[in-house]
Amino acid sequence: MSILETVVFFLIIWWPIFFISLPFGFKAITNDEKNKNYAKSAPAQPKILKKFFITTLVSLIITIIIWSLSFFEIISFKELII
Template structure:
């Protein structure tokens, strides 16, 4: 597998995992604390950097398992 193919696969996995991780632990802002122009359903503390780090770790694990299966010839893109 070429490095750019691996990077493309990791990027797709990363984005899929990000959309799975984003809703974890979100609590909406209380209705009385909503400022004008803000959505009532927006999270109070999104913790986006923690979610990016968690996404990177989970995506790396998923990619490593897939790469191991590819190298071990358990899966093949040529068959």
């Protein structure tokens, strides 16, 4: 895999993993006077940065595994395409 292919693979893997991680740890906002202007479905503490870093770490591990399989010619993606 070239560097460009590796970066594209990382980005393609990153987005679905990020969207999968969003619902984990979800707690809705309570309807008290302080939070009356928010939607009932809004998260109380979204923790986006934590999910961002976990997603990046998981995507990086998957990318390294796939790159290693390609580099050591255990799997050849060019043969899969043809």
